[in-house]
Every structure is written in structure tokens, then in C-alpha cells.
Amino acid sequence: MTRLLRRACWAVLAMAAVIAVETPALAAACSTEPGWRFVETEGLAKRTAEIDKLHFARAAKMAVGDKPEDKRIRGIKDAGENYKVEVTRSQDLMTFTFKDEQGRSGMLAFRMPATIQIFEVDPRTVVNAQGQGPALYKEWKITAYTTKGDGLFKAAVTRNTKITLVLHGSGNACTTADQFTAWTMLVFGPANKFTLYGTLDKTTQ
Numbered sequence: 001m002t003r004l005l006r007r008a009c010w011a012v013l014a015m016a017a018v019i020a021v022e023t024p025a026l027a028a029a030c031s032t033e034p035g036w037r038f039v040e041t042e043g044l045a046k047r048t049a050e051i052d053k054l055h056f057a058r059a060a061k062m063a064v065g066d067k068p069e070d071k072r073i074r075g076i077k078d079a080g081e082n083y084k085v086e087v088t089r090s091q092d093l094m095t096f097t098f099k100d101e102q103g104r105s106g107m108l109a110f111r112m113p114a115t116i117q118i119f120e121v122d123p124r125t126v127v128n129a130q131g132q133g134p135a136l137y138k139e140w141k142i143t144a145y146t147t148k149g150d151g152l153f154k155a156a157v158t159r160n161t162k163i164t165l166v167l168h169g170s171g172n173a174c175t176t177a178d179q180f181t182a183w184t185m186l187v188f189g190p191a192n193k194f195t196l197y198g199t200l201d202k203t204t205q
Helices: 003-029 044-051
Strands: 037-043 055-062 082-090 093-100 105-111 115-121 136-149 162-171 180-188 193-201
Touching (some): 044 115, 082 193, 105 162, 136 180
Antiparallel strands (some): 055 082, 055 193, 082 093, 105 136, 136 162
């Protein structure tokens, strides 16, 4: 066996030993406990890297009821249920572009705030198969004033309108982007409110 090959073998063995030590430690750090509940407002910066990995599915819906009056969302004529959505990030600006089945489009945008609300709870219904404790139900909530509401939403949004973007997910105590599976957007102001929602595609790390 050449000296170079021996060195390569020792490097592989050393790495395997490190992984063997780190894996149980990481599992322990990510473990949860029955009755877990965590509600906190944190600085957004520490969560931005995971938010940037999210992939929003193209299909979205608006929460409208079956009754005619349910469709009378102020400022949105003949509000429909089904939409296509594209989501973009430019520095601290997050923009959602929606297009309804009538071909009408509109943007809703907001600047990322300084803080994010974190909610994690043991739902008492799901057990983590990896033996790390119960899988938590999770919500990340981002709230900010709208910076843009045009096209379809122009008459429905004012400078006093706020958006709360809720990311829904589940998993262990080490939260990553791929734990989130759905989103809800609450748009609300002094004289109007409506809700849009959709799913998240699996992220690619």
C-alpha cells in the first residue's frame, strides 16, 4: 500500500469517526419533548437563509365562500377562488404576483421586517419515527405593511394595509426550510380583509 493510499484510508476512517460522534449529538440537539410549546418573537436575520430556500408552488387560492356575498371582497370585482402565483425576492422586498382565471393579474409586495414570530407546539397527534420525540406543528409569521398592491388588488389595498405571511410546517426542534409545506397570506386593513393560500414545493438543499 502506497503512502498516499494509506493517508487516504486514514482520512476516511477519521471522518467516519467524527460522523459517528456528531450524529447522536445532532439527534439529541434536535429532539423534542411531549408537551413542547415555544412562542417567541425573534430577529428575522437568523431565519432568512431558510426562508430564501422556500419554493412556492404555482397554484394558489383565495378564501371565498359559496354565498354570493362572500365573493364581494371590497376592491376586487368578482373575486375568484383559483390563481397562479409567482414569488420573488429582491434584497429585502418580497413580491407575490397573482393571476386569476379571468387573466387578471396583480402584485402584493412588502418589505421584510426586522422580526419574525415563531410558534412551535406538540400537537399530541404525531410521533416522530426517528425517536426524537413528537413532531412539532410549526408556524413562522412575518407581518409588514404592503408596499405595493396593483392591478387586481389596486382598489383593495391602501397604505394602511398589512400582510401577514404564515409558513406552516412540522418536524423536530431543528427547523429547516424543507419542514414547511404550506403558506397563508392574510391581507387586512381598516376597511378590508382577504386571505390567499397555497403550498410549498419540496426544497432542494
